[in-house]
Amino acid sequence: MPDGIVLSCTGGRYGVYVDGHRLEAVLRGRMKHRSDETVLVGDRVVLALHGPEAATIEGIHPRRTLLRRRSPGRARGVRALAANIDQVVVVGAARMPDWDPALMDRFTAVAEANDLPIVIVVNKADLDASATAHGVPYRQAGYPVIVTSATAGTGLGALRRQLAGAVSLFTGPTGVGKSTLLNALVPGLTLRTAVVSRRSHAGRHTTVAAEMHPLGDEGFVVDTPGLRDIGLWGLDPLEVGAAFPEFASRRDGCRFDNCRHRDEPSCAVRAAVDRGDIAGTRYTSYRRLLDEAEAAARPWT
Ligand SMILES: Nc1nc2c(ncn2[C@@H]2O[C@H](COP(=O)(O)OP(=O)(O)OP(=O)(O)O)[C@@H](O)[C@H]2O)c(=O)[nH]1
Ligand SMILES: [Mg+2]
Ligand SMILES: [Zn+2]
Known part of the structure; x- marks a missing residue:
């Protein structure tokens, strides 16, 4: 059974790339109802060919990312x-x-x-x-x-x-x-x-x-379709800082281990913003995302 790469998924039909060609495939019946086997664009899949045009997806290879x-x-x-x-x-x-x-x-x-x-x-x-x-x-x-x-x-x-x-x-x-x-x-x-x-x-x-x-x-x-907004996505407040690499690389310089780079004294991130080594727009984005993440983490809101 050949391997293919999933190019598209629409309405239960999958465009799959095999040996330099694109063919249409459907899911093999037993895969349809298993949420851990949802086929995604980019998946490497095992195919069964039933003729030059007809193929079924039999399984998904482990994902790298x-x-x-x-x-x-x-x-x-x-x-x-x-x-x-x-x-x-x-x-x-x-x-x-x-x-x-x-x-x-x-x-x-x-x-x-x-x-x-x-x-x-x-x-x-x-x-x-x-x-x-x-x-x-x-x-x-x-x-x-x-x-x-x-x-x-x-x-x-x-x-x-x-x-x-x-x-x-x-x-x-x-x-x-x-x-x-x-x-x-x-x-x-x-x-x-x-x-x-x-x-x-x-x-x-x-x-x-x-x-x-x-x-x-x-x-x-x-x-991919563009988005006007991507709203909240449930990032843990601590993960927000990690999502800004120029902050993460400086946090060792903050006085407090759990510094959120807001009003804490001796914050290396804010110092870098003041020096212009971190852009003010990035810091503003961080503060907004942190506020949102904290609000979302509170069960009563
Ligand atoms: N002047 C100029 N116009 C561009 C350039 N690139 C794209 N456009 C125009 O911008 C408009 C939108 O381009 P799309 O490629 O449809 O934008 P998209 O990001 O795919 O949009 P969505 O599919 O809605 O997410 C089109 O009219 C393009 O011709 C560019 O480099 N310069
Ligand atoms: Mg587009
Ligand atoms: Zn800090």
């Missing part, structure tokens, strides 16, 4: 989004829609909570002469930052090199150009893209489901 979003409150639960992702590419637009540090930092925090490496892309650089400035807080955090214009074709070589040989999941706000970038990177790809509405400067969720595409023979890219 799992990208999950957690949601607290009444809808508490974990939603698995994709398997075997090597890196998360968080895309933002320099303009149209405006660069939104608070939203970008939610995306990076979710990827960090999943222990996945992060790459930051500042797209639509053709619309903003100072696009590079948006990336500075992320360079300071230690993330690779690539400034691109999908439409003018700038920065695509650097992005392609960053993607080579890896499975990369593209995420970020809606309308920032994730699908347009992937169309520019992958020969023959024609993902749907849409004009960002002038009035709201917001996209309209053109991409509706995660879908993976082979990047030649040099890896895979996953396009």
Whole structure:
């Protein structure tokens, strides 16, 4: 039985990549009702072929990584989004829609909570002469930052090199150009893209489901629907600090072991913010996420 890689899951049908070809498969009956056997984009699966077009998924290989979003409150639960992702590419637009540090930092925090490496892309650089400035807080955090214009074709070589040989999941706000970038990177790809509405400067969720595409023979890219907000996801308050690598690397310098980097005396993180070694926008995002995590952790709210 051959192995395949799941490219898409929609309505019980799976697009699976086998030996350089895509075929359609369904789940073998006994897998359908087992939640621990939910098949995800990126899963490596065992197939049984029943002819050139018909195949069933018989099992899932152990996952190297799992990208999950957690949601607290009444809808508490974990939603698995994709398997075997090597890196998360968080895309933002320099303009149209405006660069939104608070939203970008939610995306990076979710990827960090999943222990996945992060790459930051500042797209639509053709619309903003100072696009590079948006990336500075992320360079300071230690993330690779690539400034691109999908439409003018700038920065695509650097992005392609960053993607080579890896499975990369593209995420970020809606309308920032994730699908347009992937169309520019992958020969023959024609993902749907849409004009960002002038009035709201917001996209309209053109991409509706995660879908993976082979990047030649040099890896895979996953396009995902953009989000306007990714709300609370139930991170433990202590995990919030860990989701900001430039904080985590400095916390040994804080006077208190359990320092939350708020008003505690001798806080190395706040000192780094004051010196400009940590961006103020990152600190603001951290405080907001910490407040949310603490509120969510209190049972009476
Ligand atoms: N000026 C400019 N426009 C761009 C660039 N990249 C994408 N766009 C435009 O931005 C709009 C939205 O692009 P999409 O690729 O659909 O955005 P998306 O991030 O995939 O959006 P969702 O699928 O809703 O998450 C389209 O009109 C694109 O042509 C760019 O680098 N510069
Ligand atoms: Mg899209
Ligand atoms: Zn501190």
